[in-house]
Amino acid sequence: MNLSPEKxxxxxxxxxxxxLYKEGVDFNKPQNVDFFVAIPDKKSGEAVLKVLSDDGFNCELEQDDETKEWTCYCFVNMLLVHEDIVNIQKRLDEISQPYDGYSDGWAVMVE
Structure with a gap:
């Protein structure tokens, strides 16, 4: 894959x-991507977690100690392809919206 920042x-x-490209992340090998789904409360979070698991996502639910906000973290090992990242966020939105949740970004750990 021949990438340049302009692409x-x-x-x-x-x-x-x-x-990430400028940081030297290898776009030719799969990366561990964390997708975040913001959830209003624990009950909604547990429901979203079940639906996401049934849909094939590997996720966990956590509450931030300081803000008390709930987040469902979904872990995907994938190539860093823009279209795929956008599509996963759309899917997370579709799944979580009935529970007042929404896709709230993503991250890759850079070593």
Whole structure:
């Protein structure tokens, strides 16, 4: 895959990919990507967690000690392809919206 920083879309996801590229992340091998789903409360979070698991996602639910906000973390090992990242976020939105949740970004741990 021949990438250059100019090839990334100008949206927020494209900017993150561009930053990761400049950090030296290898786009030719799968990376562990954490997707975040913001959830209003524990009960909704547990329901979303079940639906996400049934849909094939590997997730866990956590509450932030300081803000008390609930987040469902979904872990996906994948190539960093803009379209795939956008599609996964859309899918997380679709699954979590009935529970007042929404896709709230993603991250890759850079070593």
């Amino acid at each position: 990334f879309p100008k949206d927020e996801d494209g900017q993150v990919l561009k930053m």
